[in-house]
Amino acid sequence: MTGFGPECGILTLRLPPIPMPHRDIRAPRTPQLKQIWTWRWQRVLLLVLSDILALTVAWRIAHFLNQFFSPIPDQLVWWVWLDLPSLFWIFVPVTLAVFAQYGLYGPLTQVKNYVRAAQLITAIYLLSLVLVYFYDPKLDPPRSLFFSAWGSSVALVMLARLLVTLVLRPIEQRWVQGRLFLIASARRLKLLSDTLQQRSSMTVVGSALATTANSPITLQAILKSGAQLVLAEDLPDATLASSLYWQLRRAGIALRLVPSSREMLYRRGVPEIFAGIPTLRLDAPLVDGLDYRLKRTLDYVGAALGMLVLAPLLLGAAIAIRLDSPGPIFFRQERIGLHGKVFPMWKFRTMAADAARQQITLETQNQSQDGILFKLKSDPRITRVGQFLRRTSLDELPQLFNVLWGQMSLVGPRPLPLRDVAHFDAGHHVRHQVLPGITGLWQISGRSDIGSFDDAARLDLHYIDNWSLNLDLDILMETLKIVLLGKGAY
Structure with missing residues (x-):
C-alpha cells in the first residue's frame, strides 16, 4: 500500500523487499513482444517515414532543377532505382542513422530540434563532398545538384x-495518458x-520520499504502480547513477x-576525469557569440517584417481603442530590462x-499567491476592446517597437x-541578466494561470541556462498556437 500519512503528509510504504539483480545494472532487460508495438515505436515509424518522404521530394526537386544544367558524373551513378540515383539510396539510410544517433527519434522535445536536424543534414x-574528393579528385560534382538538394533537404x-509535431502532440495529450510516480522530500x-x-x-499513481529513492522497496513500488514516468527531486547524489537511474532504464x-540551477548548468558539460576526480568540463566555444548574433x-x-505585415491590424486596433473609450491609444509603462535598466x-x-x-484600491483583491505579481481574472x-485585445494578445504587438529599439528581444x-x-x-x-522578451517559457507554460512567481522564476532560469536558437524557435511556435487558442490570457 502507498499513500500520504495523515500526520506529516509523507508516503508510507508497506511492501516486502525484493532482491536486487546480481548482473551488471546497466545491462538491458530482455524485450517482451507486447512492448515492441507501443506508441513510442509508432511515433518513431511515423517520423522515419516523414523524413524519408521529405528527403525523396527534396532529391526529386534537385533532379528536376539539375536537368537544366550538368548531370551527375557517370562515376557516381552505380545504379538507379525508382528513377533515383545510387547516391540518394546511400544518403537516406546514413541520414536516418545519424538522426537516430543524435536522438531525433526520441521524445517530442527532441523531435522538435529543428536546428539540430538542419545542422546534421x-x-x-x-562530408559527402570530402568523400567524393578522396574517391576521385578529378570528379567535379554539379554544384547545382549539390546546393538544390542540400537546401531543399534542410527546408x-x-x-x-514541424507538421508531424503538430499532429503528434494532441494525440499524445489525448490518448497517451501517462502514469507518474513522484519522488521528493x-x-x-x-x-x-x-x-x-x-x-x-x-x-500520480504513487510517491516516495527522496531519502528512499534507491531502496528496493521504492523500486518495487514503482514497478507495481505501472508508472511510465518517475519525477524526482532532491535525490541523493552519490548513488543515483548506480541505482535508480539504471533500474528505471532497464524497466523502460x-x-x-x-x-537546481547549478545542475542545469552542469548538464552542458562533458564528463571527464581530472586529477582522479569525476568532473564535467565546460569549454569556451572556439568562435563565441555567433548564435547570439543570429538571434539578434x-x-x-x-520585428521589422512583423510591423510591415501587421500594419493593417495595428491600425484597426488603434481605431477600435479610440472609439471604445476615452484616453490614449498606447499605454507606456516603466519596466525593468537588461541589468535592471x-x-x-x-x-x-x-x-x-x-x-x-x-x-491602489484593488491591491487587496490580488489573486497572485505570493503577492509579487498583480493579477485579477x-x-x-x-x-x-481591451478584453478582446488581451484574449488574442494583440495588445502586446507594439512591443515590436521595443525590439527595434534594442530594449527587448x-x-x-517578460x-x-x-x-x-x-x-x-x-x-x-537573475532573470535580468538577459534581454527581456515579448514571449518566453512563462507565456507558453501557463501564462496567467501560473499562481506563484517562484514557478515563473524557475522557468526563466531554465530558459537562461538552456538557451539555444532552437529553444527560441520552439517558444515562438508554441506562442503562435497559444495566441490562436487564447489560453491563459486575461
Missing part, C-alpha cells in the same frame, strides 16, 4: 518535422502532487529530474485611462513593472 552533405525535413511531496494534478494530464521507465539579427528582421514598454491600452490610480478596469523573460520587481527575492534578479 548540412554536415552529411559537406523539407524541418517542415515535415517530505515538504515538497504534497505540493508537487497537487501541481501535477492541476497542470498535466498524467496521473522514463526519469525526469527537477534540478532575427529579432530585428522579425528601466525602459518604457509599449502596449495597446486595454484599461481605463485611470487604471494606475484604481490599482475579472479586472474591472479592462475595457470591452522576441523571446526572453519585463515586469517596478511595483512587481520591488517584491523580488534576491534570486529572482
Whole structure:
C-alpha cells in the first residue's frame, strides 16, 4: 500500500523487499513482444517515414532543377532505382542513422530540434563532398545538384518535422495518458502532487520520499504502480547513477529530474576525469557569440517584417481603442530590462485611462499567491476592446517597437513593472541578466494561470541556462498556437 500519512503528509510504504539483480545494472532487460508495438515505436515509424518522404521530394526537386544544367558524373551513378540515383539510396539510410544517433527519434522535445536536424543534414552533405574528393579528385560534382538538394533537404525535413509535431502532440495529450510516480522530500511531496494534478494530464499513481529513492522497496513500488514516468527531486547524489537511474532504464521507465540551477548548468558539460576526480568540463566555444548574433539579427528582421505585415491590424486596433473609450491609444509603462535598466514598454491600452490610480484600491483583491505579481481574472478596469485585445494578445504587438529599439528581444523573460520587481527575492534578479522578451517559457507554460512567481522564476532560469536558437524557435511556435487558442490570457 502507498499513500500520504495523515500526520506529516509523507508516503508510507508497506511492501516486502525484493532482491536486487546480481548482473551488471546497466545491462538491458530482455524485450517482451507486447512492448515492441507501443506508441513510442509508432511515433518513431511515423517520423522515419516523414523524413524519408521529405528527403525523396527534396532529391526529386534537385533532379528536376539539375536537368537544366550538368548531370551527375557517370562515376557516381552505380545504379538507379525508382528513377533515383545510387547516391540518394546511400544518403537516406546514413541520414536516418545519424538522426537516430543524435536522438531525433526520441521524445517530442527532441523531435522538435529543428536546428539540430538542419545542422546534421548540412554536415552529411559537406562530408559527402570530402568523400567524393578522396574517391576521385578529378570528379567535379554539379554544384547545382549539390546546393538544390542540400537546401531543399534542410527546408523539407524541418517542415515535415514541424507538421508531424503538430499532429503528434494532441494525440499524445489525448490518448497517451501517462502514469507518474513522484519522488521528493517530505515538504515538497504534497505540493508537487497537487501541481501535477492541476497542470498535466498524467496521473500520480504513487510517491516516495527522496531519502528512499534507491531502496528496493521504492523500486518495487514503482514497478507495481505501472508508472511510465518517475519525477524526482532532491535525490541523493552519490548513488543515483548506480541505482535508480539504471533500474528505471532497464524497466523502460522514463526519469525526469527537477534540478537546481547549478545542475542545469552542469548538464552542458562533458564528463571527464581530472586529477582522479569525476568532473564535467565546460569549454569556451572556439568562435563565441555567433548564435547570439543570429538571434539578434532575427529579432530585428522579425520585428521589422512583423510591423510591415501587421500594419493593417495595428491600425484597426488603434481605431477600435479610440472609439471604445476615452484616453490614449498606447499605454507606456516603466519596466525593468537588461541589468535592471528601466525602459518604457509599449502596449495597446486595454484599461481605463485611470487604471494606475484604481490599482491602489484593488491591491487587496490580488489573486497572485505570493503577492509579487498583480493579477485579477475579472479586472474591472479592462475595457470591452481591451478584453478582446488581451484574449488574442494583440495588445502586446507594439512591443515590436521595443525590439527595434534594442530594449527587448522576441523571446526572453517578460519585463515586469517596478511595483512587481520591488517584491523580488534576491534570486529572482537573475532573470535580468538577459534581454527581456515579448514571449518566453512563462507565456507558453501557463501564462496567467501560473499562481506563484517562484514557478515563473524557475522557468526563466531554465530558459537562461538552456538557451539555444532552437529553444527560441520552439517558444515562438508554441506562442503562435497559444495566441490562436487564447489560453491563459486575461
